Amino acid sequence: MKLHFTIPVSERLRQTFGSRYVLYSLYLEGFLFCKVRYSQLHHWNDQLRRVFGSTVPAFPPKFYLAMTASMADERRSQLEEYLQNVTVDPSITNSDVFISFFRKLQQDTFKIQTQSASLDVYLADGRVIRLAIQTSDTAERVLEVVLYKMGLSRELMGYFSLFFLQDHSNGVLSVVKKVAEFELPYVSLQSMKELGCKIGIRKWYMDPSLDTMLMGCRAAVNLLYIQALQEIEKNWVKPTDGQMQKLELLQKEANKTKVVFLVQFLELVQEVQHYGYMQLDPCACDYPEVGCSATVHVGNKEISCCIKLPSNQTKEVSFKISRVRCWEVTFLGASTQPEDQGREQTLELRFEYCDSDSWRWIVFYTKQAFLLSSCFKKIISEQLIKTTKEDKEMQVEMPESLKSKKSRIQQSQIAWFDFIPRKRVLFRPSEEDNVFEKIREEDL
Structure with a gap:
């Protein structure tokens, strides 16, 4: 799956002998990761091609004439798309040529x-x-x-x-x-x-049932246990009074280092609302109407929201990931000032959702948009792995006459996760303004 690489900012600088070059600020997950020149990326692309051949995406071509502002903007967009596409292949992102390149860039930048x-x-x-x-x-x-x-x-x-x-x-x-x-x-x-x-x-991981995969390891159980306690303390999870009493009793026993009570605690906490979810900071949203605020929990194949309406009424809403067709993250602003780079940016995440048999875009305005996008990808990848595993198991037991029917059903389910083709929307502000750009996810 593609990494969240973006290039919202670039600088035109002058070399020692007077020639000019462009330095691109490469952001990862919405934060400044490193700065890089076109020539460095071009040389790196040559290295990748020597190792991985034609599987490497096409690299943006050189310009042999002086670049205009529109040409510079086009190149920035092309480099951003190239970096996103090159990270699709895990054999590339796990390679020495990939890791060593970004290691040096990150160290040199800072x-x-x-x-x-x-x-x-x-x-x-x-x-x-x-x-x-x-x-x-x-x-x-x-x-x-x-x-x-x-x-x-x-x-x-x-x-x-x-x-x-x-x-x-x-x-x-x-x-x-x-x-x-x-x-x-x-x-x-x-x-x-x-x-x-x-x-x-x-x-x-976003599927709470995967806890069972770790129950045979005492160290893993300890990590799950202390995280569950933290999330209860921080009100990320919502135990009922009855559940809380049982959890407190098990916690007293677990504190005596008896692993059996740790496991029982984790089995019980799995029944608690929002256990295993990622909670985001309060944010604004446009559902069911503009001007709403929301507390967002994402996990277990859903985005669970407590939405506060402009009328101060609250509404509990669950958006099922299986009904999300695509999503995109948009930079609403990125500072061009060096002292501001690395600070959190203003972001939004919008997703296309099948609501009452019709498609509509739903927007969350949150600085954790990239984190939310990562959670989306994790949920979908876990579901696809689970579906593939179940499909293989059924191939053993299923009669040949039913296998083609099973395949057709599976394809229709997975189609909900397809990403519509990239359509880049580029805003062109005045020179005094920041650089804005919309980035559409096409990870799966």
Whole structure:
């Protein structure tokens, strides 16, 4: 699936000998990731083609005449699309040529050389694991070391991830973004210091039933348990009074380090509303009418919202992911000032939804739009994996006469997840304004 690479900002700079060049600010998940020149990307594309051949997407062509403003804008859009398309192939994103290129760019952009350093990774209960790392270590490597220190087997790494988190003075916890596997956590953390971010470890799956895959590992059970306690404390989940009493009793027993009560606690908490969901900060939305605000929980194949209407009435709404046809993230503003780059941007996520047998666009105005988009992708990928597994199991038991019928049913279900063709909408503001652009997701 494509990564959330965007290029909302570019700068025209002058070299030592007077010639000009364009420096593109490459954003990942809505935050400044690195800065790069066209020539660097061109050389990197040549390297990719030597390794992966024609599977690499076409690279934007060179201009042999002086670029006009419209040509520069076109190139920026083409480079953005190229970077999104090149990340579709996991064999490319997992390759040394991909990782080493972005490692160097990220370090050069923030002027951080490779050296020994310490990095704090926070657990959900507030404990800190301090790691001795290299500043050039990727998130995948850091996660591997953290889980090893906690006694969690490497085979279960895929169920967890590193995240940038914010603790607010009012006790609210915000998940800012998921750290990409090839990203350098130490470097990214330095670039996001003004936001007061820290790095935490959390489970990374949206289907609560996947907890069962981890029940055989004590370290994994502990991680799930302390995250569940945190989400109850932060009011991310909504236990009834009866559920809360039972959970508190099990928690007292679990605190005696008896793993059987940890498992029982997790089995019970799975029945609680919004368990295993990602909660976003309060945001604005246009459903069912313009001017609404919403608290959004996403997980378990739905977007569950508590919507406050302009009339101050509240409405509980569940948008089923199976009824979402496509979605897009839009930058509403990105600062061109160097001192502002890396700060959170103004974003919106809109999705096309089948509501009462008719299609309509629904918009959430949230700085966590890219995180919400990542959750969408995760839910769909988990559902497709589950569907494929079930399909293989049924192939063994199903008579030949029914297999073609099963295939047709499966295709009609998956069609809901198709993305309509990219149609780029480019706003052209005055020179004093920021650069705006709409980016449509076509990940699956």
